[in-house]
Amino acid sequence: MGRQSCCYKQKLRKGLWSPEEDEKLLRHITKYGHGCWSSIPKQAGLQRCGKSCRLRWINYLRPDLKRGTFSQEEENLIIELHAVLGNRWSQIAARLPGRTDNEIKNLWNSCLKKKLKQKGIDPVTHKPLSEVENGEGNGSNKPSLVGHHPIHQYTSPPPPPPKLSSNWFNPEFSPPMTASYGPLYYGTTTGGSANNTTWGLVQTQTEEEEEEEEETKWTELLNSPLLMAAALQNQTPQSYYNIEIKSEPCYLTNSSSSSSSSNDMWWPQTQQQQLPLRHEPLQNPDICGKDMQTLTAAAFGHI
DNA sequence: AAACCATGCAACCGCCAGTAG
DNA sequence: CCTACTGGCGGTTGCATGGTT
Numbered sequence: 001m002g003r004q005s006c007c008y009k010q011k012l013r014k015g016l017w018s019p020e021e022d023e024k025l026l027r028h029i030t031k032y033g034h035g036c037w038s039s040i041p042k043q044a045g046l047q048r049c050g051k052s053c054r055l056r057w058i059n060y061l062r063p064d065l066k067r068g069t070f071s072q073e074e075e076n077l078i079i080e081l082h083a084v085l086g087n088r089w090s091q092i093a094a095r096l097p098g099r100t101d102n103e104i105k106n107l108w109n110s111c112l113k114k115k116l117k118q119k120g121i122d123p124v125t126h127k128p129l130s131e132v133e134n135g136e137g138n139g140s141n142k143p144s145l146v147g148h149h150p151i152h153q154y155t156s157p158p159p160p161p162p163k164l165s166s167n168w169f170n171p172e173f174s175p176p177m178t179a180s181y182g183p184l185y186y187g188t189t190t191g192g193s194a195n196n197t198t199w200g201l202v203q204t205q206t207e208e209e210e211e212e213e214e215e216t217k218w219t220e221l222l223n224s225p226l227l228m229a230a231a232l233q234n235q236t237p238q239s240y241y242n243i244e245i246k247s248e249p250c251y252l253t254n255s256s257s258s259s260s261s262s263n264d265m266w267w268p269q270t271q272q273q274q275l276p277l278r279h280e281p282l283q284n285p286d287i288c289g290k291d292m293q294t295l296t297a298a299a300f301g302h303i
Numbered sequence: 304a305a306a307c308c309a310t311g312c313a314a315c316c317g318c319c320a321g322t323a324g
Numbered sequence: 325c326c327t328a329c330t331g332g333c334g335g336t337t338g339c340a341t342g343g344t345t
Contacts, residue, residue, distance in 0.1 A: 016313070016339085038330065054331075055314065090333060102313075105334075110311055308344075315337075323329085 013047040017056055021046055025053055026061050059100045066098025070107055078104055079112060083126040 013021075028044035034057065037050035046053065070078075074096060081092045089101035089108075096104065113123040120129050 014315075036330080051316095051331080052314075058332095059313075087334065101333075106312060109335095306345085308342105310342085311340090313337105313339085316335085317333105318335100319331105319333085321329105321331085324327090 012041075012049050012052075014052070017060075021048070022056070022061060025056060029057060029061070059102050064098055065100065070099075074099070075107070075112060078108065079116065079126075082108065082112075082123075 017025075024044045024046055025040070028040060032043070034040060034054070037054045040046070040050055040053045041048045044053070048056075077096065078092060081095060085091045087105075089105045093099050093101040093104050108123075116123040116126075117129070121127070122129050122131075
């Protein structure tokens with residue numbers, strides 16, 4: 001006895017959004033904010049369910065979306081974050097301003113996975129494939145420490161995205177790994193007076209100890225924007241994931257997207273820079289009213 | 304030119320957690 | 325405390341497009 005879709009009750013439209021629907025939704029949210037999603041379709045005169053409206057706004061209409069192809073920096077960051085967070089796309093997206101979880105998920109599934117495999121890295125565990133295969137072979141089914149941390153409190157609120165230092169993507173930069181290969185482990189060193197973060201190999205511990213300590217470390221780390229940023233800037237195994245991808249920083253360009261839809265919209269760069277991090281709710285229309293009106297004109301004036 | 308295939312992307316589905324009544 | 329509702333999330337699907345045969 002499966003549940004009916006939320007669109008089932010009424011005869012609601014499904015499928016691709018038309019430019020007219022986009023305009024209605026955008027105008028409504030511009031004017032009133034989104035407030036309660038379930039009431040938006042009615043108020044905006046849309047034959048859609050609230051969920052659909054929310055998704056459309058988040059994934060397509062939000063003014064602070066970056067769009068365009070991902071830069072190599074972004075791809076590297078996604079890989080690093082995936083190693084830490086696993087398939088927690090929304091958490092990953094929270095650290096990539098202007099990118100949506102859906103976009104990142106799609107990129108991962110269609111592109112990054114393959115690239116990692118080509119590099120001989122298992123995209124699930126982020127370990128070398130040979131190691132993973134051997135691990136399976138000898139019956140070791142212990143979950144990897146990477147990508148499957150029992151992190152439950154890693155964002156609230158999400159920290160600002162880490163600034164990308166030159167170190168972070170410097171091809172010459174190599175992290176302080178204690179061995180050439182091994183499971184990635186990111187934690188705090190205990191000897192120092194400050195929160196020294198380091199990449200290294202997993203120490204031998206009981207599973208319970210590991211898990212408990214891991215959770216504490218990750219919770220601390222991910223709840224601390226400063227720690228996270230510092231960690232990402234300075235202590236990242238960049239060489240591990242030094243994947244050759246196109247290297248042009250291509251934010252805010254619409255030229256390179258291979259199959260962009262006909263109603264693509266591109267927002268002025270100044271707009272992007274001024275807008276807050278994506279997860280800040282846009283419930284107060286005053287926050288972005290003017291901007292949004294400009295955007296509405298920009299978005300629909302030239303279709 | 305047509306058929307087939309691969310890929311990327313947008314959107315839906317179903318589950319879960321939080322919360323108001 | 326219970327229930328219904330809502331928003332949010334991750335997994336999955338289906339379509340459009342471009343490339344290849």
